[in-house]
Amino acid sequence: MRVLRVAAAAEAASLVALLVNLLTVHAPAVSSLVGPLHGTAYLVTIAAAWPAPGAAASGARWLAVVPGVGGLLALRRLRSGRQGAWTS
Template sequence: MRTLRIAAGVEAVSLTLLVLNVLTVHTELVTSLGGPVHGTAYLVVIAATWLAPATAVSGARPWALLPGFGGLLVLRRVAGRDARATAR
């Protein structure tokens, strides 16, 4: 889950930076570095989600396929399932 948390954060931050770059100055360096970082983080989120047993039980796996913020949605879904399980 640690890998998923890190990759989800990198995925969300890199997408935010890429969008801000396009909407403002459109610096080529940010695009050329941010694009591969975002793509790699997206693939790591998908792989880590499919490998984590907690995501199968919570039904969070399809959320990982959403680019940008899918990893954060997976983490939220897994955390919600854990909170409900401890409340019982």
């Protein structure tokens, strides 16, 4: 779960950095540095969410595929599923 948390945060933060760069100065150096970081974080998010316990039943696997915020959505779904299991 720690890998998923870090990858989801990196994916969302890198997307924000790319969009801010696009809307402001559009520096090619920022795009060439942050773009591959965002892509790698996206792939790590999917790879980390896929085998997570309860991911298939909760739909977190498919939420992780959503670019940008999918990892955060998958984490939220996994957390709510685990809390429900603990309280029952």
